[in-house]
Amino acid sequence: xxxxxxxxxxxxxxxxxxxxxxxxxxxxxxxxxxxxxxxxxxxxxxxxxxxxxxxxxxxxxxxxxxxxxxxxxxxxxxxxxxxxxxxxxxxxxxxxxxxxxxxxxxxxxxxxxxxxxxxxxxxxxxxxxxxxxxxxxxxxxxxxxxxxxxxxxxxxxxxxxxxxxxxxxxxxxxxxxxxxxxxxxxxxxxxxxxxxxxxxxxxxxxxxxxxxxxxxxxxxxxxxxxxxxxxxxxxxxxxxxxxxxxxxxxxxxxxxxxxxxxxxxxxxxxxxxxxxxxxxxxxxxxxxxxxxxxxxxxxxxxxxxxxxxxxxxxxxxxxxxxxxxxxxxxxxxxxxxxxxxxxxxxxxxxxxxxxxxxxxxxxxxxxxxxxxxxxxxxxxxxxxxxxxxxxxxxxxxxxxxxxxxxxxxxxxxxxxxxxxxxxxxxxxxxxxxxxxxxxxxxxxxxxxxxxxxxxxxxxxxxxxxxxxxxxxxxxxxxxxxxxxxxxxxxxxxxxxx
Amino acid sequence: xxxxxxxxxxxxxxxxxxxxxxxxxxxxxxxxxxxxxxxxxxxxxxxxxxxxxxxxxxxxxxxxxxxxxxxxxxxxxxxxxxxxxxxxxx
Numbered sequence: 001x002x003x004x005x006x007x008x009x010x011x012x013x014x015x016x017x018x019x020x021x022x023x024x025x026x027x028x029x030x031x032x033x034x035x036x037x038x039x040x041x042x043x044x045x046x047x048x049x050x051x052x053x054x055x056x057x058x059x060x061x062x063x064x065x066x067x068x069x070x071x072x073x074x075x076x077x078x079x080x081x082x083x084x085x086x087x088x089x090x091x092x093x094x095x096x097x098x099x100x101x102x103x104x105x106x107x108x109x110x111x112x113x114x115x116x117x118x119x120x121x122x123x124x125x126x127x128x129x130x131x132x133x134x135x136x137x138x139x140x141x142x143x144x145x146x147x148x149x150x151x152x153x154x155x156x157x158x159x160x161x162x163x164x165x166x167x168x169x170x171x172x173x174x175x176x177x178x179x180x181x182x183x184x185x186x187x188x189x190x191x192x193x194x195x196x197x198x199x200x201x202x203x204x205x206x207x208x209x210x211x212x213x214x215x216x217x218x219x220x221x222x223x224x225x226x227x228x229x230x231x232x233x234x235x236x237x238x239x240x241x242x243x244x245x246x247x248x249x250x251x252x253x254x255x256x257x258x259x260x261x262x263x264x265x266x267x268x269x270x271x272x273x274x275x276x277x278x279x280x281x282x283x284x285x286x287x288x289x290x291x292x293x294x295x296x297x298x299x300x301x302x303x304x305x306x307x308x309x310x311x312x313x314x315x316x317x318x319x320x321x322x323x324x325x326x327x328x329x330x331x332x333x334x335x336x337x338x339x340x341x342x343x344x345x346x347x348x349x350x351x352x353x354x355x356x357x358x359x360x361x362x363x364x365x366x367x368x369x370x371x372x373x374x375x376x377x378x379x380x381x382x383x384x385x386x387x388x389x390x391x392x393x394x395x396x397x398x399x400x401x402x403x404x405x406x407x408x409x410x411x412x413x414x415x416x417x418x419x420x421x422x423x424x425x426x427x428x429x430x431x432x433x434x435x436x437x438x439x440x441x442x443x444x445x446x447x448x449x450x451x452x453x454x455x456x457x458x459x460x461x462x463x464x465x466x467x468x469x470x471x472x473x474x475x476x477x478x479x480x481x482x483x484x485x486x487x488x489x490x491x492x493x494x495x496x497x
Numbered sequence: 498x499x500x501x502x503x504x505x506x507x508x509x510x511x512x513x514x515x516x517x518x519x520x521x522x523x524x525x526x527x528x529x530x531x532x533x534x535x536x537x538x539x540x541x542x543x544x545x546x547x548x549x550x551x552x553x554x555x556x557x558x559x560x561x562x563x564x565x566x567x568x569x570x571x572x573x574x575x576x577x578x579x580x581x582x583x584x585x586x587x
Contacts, residue, residue, distance in 0.1 A: 302503070
């Protein structure tokens with residue numbers, strides 16, 4: 001436990017907490033066989049000439065036969081003394097702790113107290129029991145109650161008669177679904193999920209360009225329902241959307257559909273239990289659901305980005321609640337997207353992509369990679385509009401049964417991409433404005449004298465593998481109609497502790 | 498319960514009251530009788546005074562003063578008038 005949380009120099013903590021300057025402090029609990037064993041020893045010490053302050057963590061009538069046992073059921077003294085095991089015996093001199101013994105060790109107790117007959121007849125050694133102050137969950141509560149845990153965020157008092165869920169709605173913090181109340185205890189626990197300092201500023205979050213600290217991320221992650229171990233992923237995703245090429249302001253402000261989609265690669269996805277398999281793009285997995293939601297809530301609450309405000313989306317997309325999933329690396333023969341995008345295998349990353357909704361690709365008949373690639377190309381052509389090119393990026397999410405066809409033929413992701421690049425050379429005469437009786441299309445000036453135009457800009461097609469083992473159903477996720485340098489470029493960013 | 502503010506804290510903790518209009522001429526004013534005795538006497542007089550100033554008035558009545566206004570009444574008032582005067586006590 002750090003001195004930051006204890007808030008006092010450890011060597012004087014015992015004296016400050018107990019009022020004992022010279023003598024002994026003993027901390028014990030009835031629910032401990034070793035404490036029970038040493039009851040006669042404590043009685044002998046307490047009857048002696050030295051000051052002995054005896055604290056009981058669970059029952060002030062224990063140890064029996066000792067007068068003036070101090071009640072530490074609130075565990076304040078145990079916390080301030082950083083007790084991890086009971087019994088713990090501490091010797092103080094001149095207001096400073098000079099020595100402590102943990103558990104029952106007869107020779108050590110005798111040396112510490114100077115009473116050489118102590119514990120005659122007892123076994124020489126018995127291990128102690130866990131202090132109640134370090135039981136799971138309790139330590140966080142004690143740190144909040146008695147420690148020196150500081151928060152930069154202002155505190156908002158909710159009236160006892162006010163429903164806290166309703167209070168959060170009325171303050172406009174919610175995306176429309178209920179939020180977990182961000183109490184100091186929950187935020188404190190959330191911050192334990194990262195090694196970053198709470199005060200670290202990740203950047204200025206659009207649209208209000210307000211500083212977003214690790215602590216503000218934690219507050220919003222609590223509200224989103226995250227577990228503390230998701231914090232490094234949430235932080236990396238927020239950092240990624242803040243990078244200039246992603247253009248978070250534009251992604252939010254556009255009248256188009258898009259929203260940050262978060263794709264996780266590397267071992268972290270498995271360690272926090274993300275879903276990359278059946279229903280990977282759907283509901284039901286806490287990490288997928290809440291990491292994406294936390295990013296959205298940061299943009300809403302810290303950035304100030306709200307529908308009818310700077311968020312001008314005409315229709316929006318359900319992914320604006322949350323859209324986060326992991327690539328299925330474990331069962332894939334393809335290299336992970338993070339490796340394709342320049343990171344070493346085994347490095348955990350987030351990739352943020354400004355994208356729309358999921359559009360399914362049904363192909364239950366293709367058994368050759370050539371046929372399946374043509375299916376993919378046809379579906380990818382629909383991104384934004386069949387007659388538009390170079391505007392939007394896209395993600396192709398390939399399901400396991402489709403990947404199997406490429407695997408059998410030895411087609412890597414790069415080979416598939418090469419095939420798709422060829423298939424997605426759109427004939428100029430089909431896509432020019434006015435062709436097919438449709439006014440929309442590529443301007444003639446943009447086509448020049450070219451006979452074809454690539455559907456996607458260079459590096460504008462991402463390929464990931466995800467999904468359940470059954471079903472020949474892959475998917476297209478269309479990107480923002482202003483992808484690339486004029487709008488948003490996908491960003492891959494490493495996840496750190 | 499005490500919560501930590503998830504926002505950038507550029508607005509005050511206590512939400513500001515909606516600013517009152519500079520003038521009421523041209524607005525529609527709702528008069529809400531909460532069903533307390535003699536509330537109608539007070540509101541009749543207000544209606545008369547507002548009428549003299551040329552302000553449009555609409556009258557509403559809650560079924561009982563012991564409970565908040567039913568949703569349909571609150572929504573009806575919000576959609577029909579610019580401000581509301583309520584007779585709160587007898």
